[in-house]
Amino acid sequence: MLHMGSLNLDSSEKYPAGPDLLTLPFQGRSDLNSYAFQFIERLKPKALYLHHFDDAFPPVSSAVYTASFIEKVTREYPELPVIVPAFKEAVTV
Numbered sequence: 001m002l003h004m005g006s007l008n009l010d011s012s013e014k015y016p017a018g019p020d021l022l023t024l025p026f027q028g029r030s031d032l033n034s035y036a037f038q039f040i041e042r043l044k045p046k047a048l049y050l051h052h053f054d055d056a057f058p059p060v061s062s063a064v065y066t067a068s069f070i071e072k073v074t075r076e077y078p079e080l081p082v083i084v085p086a087f088k089e090a091v092t093v
Helices: 032-043 067-076
Strands: 022-025 048-051
Touching: 022 032, 032 067
Parallel strands: 022 048
Antiparallel strands: none
């Protein structure tokens, strides 16, 4: 599992490719759909888990619509499962 605590990569860092699960914080940018996609392309995860897409810390955060990003991922990487947890529901990975 590769857990991303923030949505950025250090260009000088070597990250492991092909993690079984990539946790991706989906928050904090107006261009999330295109910006977040580069992490999938670079890291090539086997599954993707979105987090921080909710509005847990208003007014600093806001709810982020994930459907269009998931549609893009599904279209480009149909074999890549995208997990979007629901509040108070357990997720088995």
